[in-house]
Amino acid sequence: MPRPVLLYAQSGGVTAVINATASAVLTEARAHGVRVLAAHNGILGALREELFDTSKETAAAVRALAHTPGGAFGSCRYKLKSLQEDRAKYERLLEVLRAHDVRWFLYNGGNDSADTANKVSKLAVEFGYPLTCIGVPKTVDNDLVVTDCCPGFGSAAKYTAVSVREASLDVAAMADTSTKVFVYEAMGRHAGWLAAAAGLAGDGPDTAPHLILFPERPYDEAGFLARVQQVVDRVGYCVVVASEGIRAADGGFVADAGGGKDSFGHTQLGGVASYLAGRVKDRLGLKVHWTLPDYLQRSARHIASQTDLDQAIAVGRAAVGYALEGRNAVMPAIIRTSDAPYRWKIEPAPLDRIANREKTMPKGFIRRDGYGITAAARRYLEPLIRGEAYPPYGRDGLPKYVALKNTPVAKKLPAWEG
Amino acid sequence: MPRPVLLYAQSGGVTAVINATASAVLTEARAHGVRVLAAHNGILGALREELFDTSKETAAAVRALAHTPGGAFGSCRYKLKSLQEDRAKYERLLEVLRAHDVRWFLYNGGNDSADTANKVSKLAVEFGYPLTCIGVPKTVDNDLVVTDCCPGFGSAAKYTAVSVREASLDVAAMADTSTKVFVYEAMGRHAGWLAAAAGLAGDGPDTAPHLILFPERPYDEAGFLARVQQVVDRVGYCVVVASEGIRAADGGFVADAGGGKDSFGHTQLGGVASYLAGRVKDRLGLKVHWTLPDYLQRSARHIASQTDLDQAIAVGRAAVGYALEGRNAVMPAIIRTSDAPYRWKIEPAPLDRIANREKTMPKGFIRRDGYGITAAARRYLEPLIRGEAYPPYGRDGLPKYVALKNTPVAKKLPAWEG
Numbered sequence: 001m002p003r004p005v006l007l008y009a010q011s012g013g014v015t016a017v018i019n020a021t022a023s024a025v026l027t028e029a030r031a032h033g034v035r036v037l038a039a040h041n042g043i044l045g046a047l048r049e050e051l052f053d054t055s056k057e058t059a060a061a062v063r064a065l066a067h068t069p070g071g072a073f074g075s076c077r078y079k080l081k082s083l084q085e086d087r088a089k090y091e092r093l094l095e096v097l098r099a100h101d102v103r104w105f106l107y108n109g110g111n112d113s114a115d116t117a118n119k120v121s122k123l124a125v126e127f128g129y130p131l132t133c134i135g136v137p138k139t140v141d142n143d144l145v146v147t148d149c150c151p152g153f154g155s156a157a158k159y160t161a162v163s164v165r166e167a168s169l170d171v172a173a174m175a176d177t178s179t180k181v182f183v184y185e186a187m188g189r190h191a192g193w194l195a196a197a198a199g200l201a202g203d204g205p206d207t208a209p210h211l212i213l214f215p216e217r218p219y220d221e222a223g224f225l226a227r228v229q230q231v232v233d234r235v236g237y238c239v240v241v242a243s244e245g246i247r248a249a250d251g252g253f254v255a256d257a258g259g260g261k262d263s264f265g266h267t268q269l270g271g272v273a274s275y276l277a278g279r280v281k282d283r284l285g286l287k288v289h290w291t292l293p294d295y296l297q298r299s300a301r302h303i304a305s306q307t308d309l310d311q312a313i314a315v316g317r318a319a320v321g322y323a324l325e326g327r328n329a330v331m332p333a334i335i336r337t338s339d340a341p342y343r344w345k346i347e348p349a350p351l352d353r354i355a356n357r358e359k360t361m362p363k364g365f366i367r368r369d370g371y372g373i374t375a376a377a378r379r380y381l382e383p384l385i386r387g388e389a390y391p392p393y394g395r396d397g398l399p400k401y402v403a404l405k406n407t408p409v410a411k412k413l414p415a416w417e418g
Numbered sequence: 419m420p421r422p423v424l425l426y427a428q429s430g431g432v433t434a435v436i437n438a439t440a441s442a443v444l445t446e447a448r449a450h451g452v453r454v455l456a457a458h459n460g461i462l463g464a465l466r467e468e469l470f471d472t473s474k475e476t477a478a479a480v481r482a483l484a485h486t487p488g489g490a491f492g493s494c495r496y497k498l499k500s501l502q503e504d505r506a507k508y509e510r511l512l513e514v515l516r517a518h519d520v521r522w523f524l525y526n527g528g529n530d531s532a533d534t535a536n537k538v539s540k541l542a543v544e545f546g547y548p549l550t551c552i553g554v555p556k557t558v559d560n561d562l563v564v565t566d567c568c569p570g571f572g573s574a575a576k577y578t579a580v581s582v583r584e585a586s587l588d589v590a591a592m593a594d595t596s597t598k599v600f601v602y603e604a605m606g607r608h609a610g611w612l613a614a615a616a617g618l619a620g621d622g623p624d625t626a627p628h629l630i631l632f633p634e635r636p637y638d639e640a641g642f643l644a645r646v647q648q649v650v651d652r653v654g655y656c657v658v659v660a661s662e663g664i665r666a667a668d669g670g671f672v673a674d675a676g677g678g679k680d681s682f683g684h685t686q687l688g689g690v691a692s693y694l695a696g697r698v699k700d701r702l703g704l705k706v707h708w709t710l711p712d713y714l715q716r717s718a719r720h721i722a723s724q725t726d727l728d729q730a731i732a733v734g735r736a737a738v739g740y741a742l743e744g745r746n747a748v749m750p751a752i753i754r755t756s757d758a759p760y761r762w763k764i765e766p767a768p769l770d771r772i773a774n775r776e777k778t779m780p781k782g783f784i785r786r787d788g789y790g791i792t793a794a795a796r797r798y799l800e801p802l803i804r805g806e807a808y809p810p811y812g813r814d815g816l817p818k819y820v821a822l823k824n825t826p827v828a829k830k831l832p833a834w835e836g
Contacts, residue, residue, distance in 0.1 A: 014591045041594040070587025076595040158815055165816060166717040169488025173432045176459040177494040200816065291712040299584040302721055305815060385815035397576055397723060397803035398583060398618065
């Protein structure tokens with residue numbers, strides 16, 4: 001008789017440590033004798049019945065997964081709508097789960113994934129199908145509610161703070177005859193968490209980064225340019241960190257000024273630094289450089305935070321534990337019990353409280369003038385980037401990242417007509 | 419009686435390890451009882467008589483310098499012209515050197531700096547002023563002749579290869595429903611060394627990076643786009659690495675298509691990835707992301723190569739040795755004696771042979787189709803990124819980079835009317 005199965009899927013933008021969560025899920029499940037299937041490309045793989053048999057992976061590969069960035073089984077940007085609108089898809093999902101004896105479904109992602117896991121669990125109840133659904137947190141955007149922070153954020157935050165500190169030393173050395181203004185573009189469409197993390201690189205108004213632009217505050221060009229000029233006059237150069245999602249007072253994305261739309265009709269972001277650099281050049285006449293780290297910031301496993309890695313592993317382990325205990329429709333949340341010393345624990349939080357909500361920066365984390373972080377933000381952020389969780393390197397000077405076998409499971413159902 | 423003095427200056431774009439060279443210069447000079455002054459902002463500090471007394475720095479600070487990126491005394495982009503054209507400046511320089519009993523002048527930079535050090539040494543001979551001038555190599559562009567490689571390059575190369583490997587895992591995981599093409603822009607205005615280093619991240623036509631664009635080969639849009647489409651069809655996604663300096667068949671910088679000029683009338687580069695991404699989107703209709711690491715790639719001390727660090731220290735130490743031996747107008751060059759095992763030594767090379775020349779990628783390093791590196795390139799590049807020379811980190815999760823005191827030396831001359 002086949003053993004009951006746990007299905008694990010990754011969702012949304014991947015991070016430096018989502019595979020560490022996957023590694024912990026596999027390790028913990030194996031310890032309990034549970035068979036784990038993984039969906040290829042997130043929920044789409046579940047709908048398409050494209051599943052991988054993780055029992056084919058060696059113990060060494062599962063261990064190496066914990067230090068490998070990206071999403072080892074593939075992830076997806078695919079949001080299921082309401083049970084009414086997308087009922088056929090939810091039903092197909094249950095059909096696939098049933099066909100493979102899946103009793104536990106772990107969905108590793110952000111707000112949308114928590115919502116999907118929640119809806120799947122509701123439908124299973126309705127159908128009388130015995131299924132435990134667990135949301136597992138992950139996002140560099142750090143915008144999930146209830147949990148104190150999100151696995152993936154700490155490592156991206158460490159990358160951001162370290163990179164800004166390093167580039168600032170470069171700019172400082174060259175400013176006399178070269179670049180006077182440097183603009184760093186951080187991810188964060190609606191919440192300024194990563195931009196805020198850059199603030200850890202400095203410790204006063206005259207240390208870089210000198211100005212941070214948050215999506216939580218309207219972008220005021222005249223005020224911004226005046227401050228850039230003031231910093232250059234006082235310090236000799238100015239390092240700016242801008243969140244990709246900053247908006248003008250009318251609510252439009254600043255990036256749209258140079259903008260465009262992506263294939264889904266979404267605003268194609270990524271042009272904020274370039275835009276601001278152009279304004280600085282044209283209006284202030286200062287030599288300017290900018291950087292757009294883009295995916296580098298969320299895949300930089302080489303500079304992962306130990307705190308982040310520990311938490312990514314802890315939520316994976318807890319998720320399996322909750323699943324096996326039958327705690328349906330919850331997410332392992334990270335609860336901070338103390339700032340100094342930094343202490344945290346994992347507790348189950350109902351998906352109902354998490355799905356489709358978004359946590360922006362609290363007012364008290366943004367300096368009154370709007371261009372920097374407060375001591376409270378620093379207390380919150382600093383423990384999250386602590387510790388260096390280096391991957392092992394080969395003789396070739398490159399990190400030893402693992403590629404899984406990803407052995408397909410034989411399909412049992414007709415093809416999905418999605 | 420004051421001790422004779424060694425003057426050290428940094429020039430051009432700084433690197434992750436130029437301060438390691440500075441640290442070695444100070445350490446070696448101290449061991450020989452030689453007093454070291456450092457010019458503020460390179461040759462400009464020498465002209466302006468803005469000198470720092472490095473004897474005020476603690477031994478701990480000098481040690482920490484070896485793991486601190488940027489340019490600790492400031493650098494500059496300032497090229498002295500010929501002895502005829504800029505005679506007054508060269509004479510002012512000698513005047514400053516004489517006023518401070520400078521007997522040894524170490525100029526740490528690229529082609530231009532080798533040229534300046536060479537010219538200063540010639541004028542000193544003409545004036546009968548006893549001065550030994552040494553060029554000390556440094557450049558992430560790796561374009562100095564004679565020396566096998568340049569300190570600063572190996573660390574930027576390691577950053578490039580690691581970052582491309584990491585981001586490629588991210589793109590691979592998301593390609594089914596999101597980004598299909600990712601473009602990474604590498605520094606290198608005239609030589610494709612850093613773009614080539616990205617090639618170390620993969621090991622076949624179907625592993626990322628799939629396409630590399632070198633400034634040594636004319637950019638052919640139709641051919642490029644056809645290959646992008648082929649790779650996407652075959653692999654599911656395509657990672658492109660483009661050198662900032664790629665040019666169309668007519669010789670114009672591709673970056674100029676979206677371009678502009680900097681304050682010196684130079685082409686303002688940095689827009690190649692953005693431009694290529696736009697072409698891929700408009701012509702192929704594929705979802706595309708791009709990254710412009712800019713200064714991050716040359717200041718990333720957190721992922722420095724041990725080989726590079728060793729060589730940066732070795733050239734600094736050798737430069738002091740050559741100076742004290744009176745070997746005038748030379749540069750410590752890195753001579754490779756074996757690929758496997760990788761072996762190298764330092765030898766003096768005449769500045770006459772180095773000044774104002776530029777080493778581009780040999781033909782045999784670029785694959786025949788023009789879009790990748792050869793086994794020979796791999797043999798050359800791989801040892802240069804070997805080993806991880808991590809800086810120490812604080813409890814705050816950030817590297818412990820040092821800020822020197824930079825105590826000014828009292829001026830002895832009237833202000834420079836440059």
